[in-house]
Amino acid sequence: MSPAQTANGPLLAVSGLGKRFGGFVALENIDLAIAEGERVGLIGPNGSGKSTLVNCLCGTLRNETGSVLFDGRPLDGLIAHERTRLGLARSFQLPKPFHTLNLIDNLRVPLLYTVNARPGHSLSDTEVRGRCDELLEAVALADKARRLPRDLTQVEMRKLELARAVATEPRLLFADEAMAGLSPSEVEEIIAVLLRLNQQGITIVLIEHIMRAVMSFSTRLLVLVAGQKIADGLPQEVMRNPEVERAYLGE
Amino acid sequence: MRTGTFLIAAALVGVALVVLTRIFFTNDYFFFAAYVVLQYIVLSTAWNILGGYTGYINFGTGAFFAIGAYTSAVLHNLHTKPALMQGLLGITVPAIPLPVMMLIGGVIAGVLGLGTGYLTLRLRGVFFAIATLALTVVVQTLIVNWDYVGGSRGIYIIRPAQAPLGGGYIQYLYTLMMALSVISVCIARWIERSRLGLGFAAIRDDELAAEAGGVPTLRLKLIATTLSGALMGMAGAPLPYYVTYLDPASSFNLAYAVNSVAMPVIGGMTSWVGPIIGAVILGTIQQLATVTISSALNLLIVGVLLILFVIIAPNGIMGLISARQRRRAAIIEAAVQQRQAAA
Numbered sequence: 001m002s003p004a005q006t007a008n009g010p011l012l013a014v015s016g017l018g019k020r021f022g023g024f025v026a027l028e029n030i031d032l033a034i035a036e037g038e039r040v041g042l043i044g045p046n047g048s049g050k051s052t053l054v055n056c057l058c059g060t061l062r063n064e065t066g067s068v069l070f071d072g073r074p075l076d077g078l079i080a081h082e083r084t085r086l087g088l089a090r091s092f093q094l095p096k097p098f099h100t101l102n103l104i105d106n107l108r109v110p111l112l113y114t115v116n117a118r119p120g121h122s123l124s125d126t127e128v129r130g131r132c133d134e135l136l137e138a139v140a141l142a143d144k145a146r147r148l149p150r151d152l153t154q155v156e157m158r159k160l161e162l163a164r165a166v167a168t169e170p171r172l173l174f175a176d177e178a179m180a181g182l183s184p185s186e187v188e189e190i191i192a193v194l195l196r197l198n199q200q201g202i203t204i205v206l207i208e209h210i211m212r213a214v215m216s217f218s219t220r221l222l223v224l225v226a227g228q229k230i231a232d233g234l235p236q237e238v239m240r241n242p243e244v245e246r247a248y249l250g251e
Numbered sequence: 252m253r254t255g256t257f258l259i260a261a262a263l264v265g266v267a268l269v270v271l272t273r274i275f276f277t278n279d280y281f282f283f284a285a286y287v288v289l290q291y292i293v294l295s296t297a298w299n300i301l302g303g304y305t306g307y308i309n310f311g312t313g314a315f316f317a318i319g320a321y322t323s324a325v326l327h328n329l330h331t332k333p334a335l336m337q338g339l340l341g342i343t344v345p346a347i348p349l350p351v352m353m354l355i356g357g358v359i360a361g362v363l364g365l366g367t368g369y370l371t372l373r374l375r376g377v378f379f380a381i382a383t384l385a386l387t388v389v390v391q392t393l394i395v396n397w398d399y400v401g402g403s404r405g406i407y408i409i410r411p412a413q414a415p416l417g418g419g420y421i422q423y424l425y426t427l428m429m430a431l432s433v434i435s436v437c438i439a440r441w442i443e444r445s446r447l448g449l450g451f452a453a454i455r456d457d458e459l460a461a462e463a464g465g466v467p468t469l470r471l472k473l474i475a476t477t478l479s480g481a482l483m484g485m486a487g488a489p490l491p492y493y494v495t496y497l498d499p500a501s502s503f504n505l506a507y508a509v510n511s512v513a514m515p516v517i518g519g520m521t522s523w524v525g526p527i528i529g530a531v532i533l534g535t536i537q538q539l540a541t542v543t544i545s546s547a548l549n550l551l552i553v554g555v556l557l558i559l560f561v562i563i564a565p566n567g568i569m570g571l572i573s574a575r576q577r578r579r580a581a582i583i584e585a586a587v588q589q590r591q592a593a594a
Contacts, residue, residue, distance in 0.1 A: 081462045109449055113466045
């Protein structure tokens with residue numbers, strides 16, 4: 001039994017997912033399952049389809065084949081904002097802050113459009129403001145609440161990106177290269193944030209190139225090479241897998 | 252200020268302006284000129300809902316504006332040439348009051364906005380702008396070939412002999428346009444402060460990120476095109492009675508599109524104040540130039556001002572003001588920090 005299978009069934013179940021761009025096959029027949037509470041590392045060389053997979057799962061791109069179940073519910077045909085409202089959040093590889101809005105308003109967007117859009121939820125203005133403060137506090141950005149994103153440093157921008165994803169109160173979070181271009185100490189900071197989020201009950205899929213970060217964070221590794229899943233298992237075992245070695249280091 | 256309070260305040264300002272100007276200005280020319288400036292407040296405010304808040308540049312103002320004008324012309328015709336409706340449905344169409352014509356024109360232009368939105372909102376940036384420019388050509392071609400509203404010859408509209416609200420007909424048109432300006436500005440300000448406005452801003456800044464944050468981008472963009480188109484149509488509805496001779500060449504004039512882009516750019520696109528400032532400044536200069544120099548000068552003035560502002564103040568007059576405020580706030584913040592460090 002793989003670690004992904006629990007009594008209640010996996011949180012996310014992908015079967016036979018495929019995506020092509022014209023004649024180029026970006027993803028082929030991807031099967032995977034992610035259980036509630038897991039910390040999964042998704043790795044693979046550049047162009048192996050990691051971001052395309054995230055885009056297909058989050059509804060930014062449409063996969064031609066295969067289907068996706070989230071908490072037992074089919075996601076096929078739902079557009080991005082509907083998936084976000086179901087509890088599937090993502091951060092972008094290149095941070096995409098709302099650059100004319102200050103940090104509070106950046107967070108108000110997901111709070112008003114996702115959290116308040118769920119049935120039975122209606123935060124008042126003061127509650128929304130309170131949530132913004134909590135979220136900014138959690139990523140140590142509280143003192144810049146009224147600043148614009150252009151006043152932020154690289155690492156702060158990444159934190160804002162994460163805070164905005166977390167503001168949607170997701171059950172599953174895709175962190176797409178949340179640490180690219182950061183210094184080792186900054187990487188530690190982001191990992192600490194992600195671990196804390198996981199302890200709060202958010203299942204996290206980390207897409208990352210920095211192997212030190214992936215190994216210290218993940219409880220399971222998925223490896224994509226040329227649009228195919230070639231390995232899935234405990235991090236140490238996956239790294240000893242000869243196919244993975246070949247993909248990363250060559251023959 | 253809450254939206255309700257603002258609505259009352261704006262209405263009071265509108266009423267006061269109408270009453271005062273009608274007491275102090277006896278020359279009809281003032282009202283002819285002021286009508287045009289007010290019309291541009293509505294057009295640039297409407298344009299800004301889609302262009303400034305949502306970030307989709309629309310060059311099709313002329314189409315929505317003329318749809319409003321031609322709706323009125325059709326409604327006018329149905330009354331003055333009763334044969335058509337009597338033959339078709341056996342009814343006689345009564346004279347429709349102008350405010351009702353404005354509402355109908357607004358609805359039709361709003362539907363055009365919704366349809367345009369569905370067809371073009373997959374396009375971004377300059378491609379959307381080109382599509383809206385094409386829309387003007389398509390609608391104009393339809394009107395040119397529609398004989399019932401005069402085709403390319405145009406159509407004469409005879410004003411009712413008596414104007415409601417006392418005074419002459421131009422004073423009546425001026426009062427209506429003042430009311431529409433107040434309504435448009437209130438709508439724009441309400442949007443700015445509402446959840447809808449936050450969603451528009453998110454779309455303008457980054458559509459993918461907006462979707463990822465749960466914003467239903469397509470629905471919001473359709474709301475923007477519909478609302479913006481409807482207000483433009485309402486602004487165009489009184490035009491036949493203003494000019495008394497309506498023809499495609501002047502009602503679809505590119506100047507409407509150019510002005511309604513230029514005014515928010517000059518005034519500032521991020522706030523409801525910007526389009527008002529731009530419309531008042533540019534509209535007044537154009538009216539003055541028309542009388543004192545030549546009406547052909549108008550587009551040159553727009554062009555020169557537009558270039559100056561894009562170079563010197565890309566965020567318009569409101570942008571200059573808020574940048575100044577930010578600088579001051581930063582200086583004060585720095586001073587406070589210094590004092591704290593010294594203490």
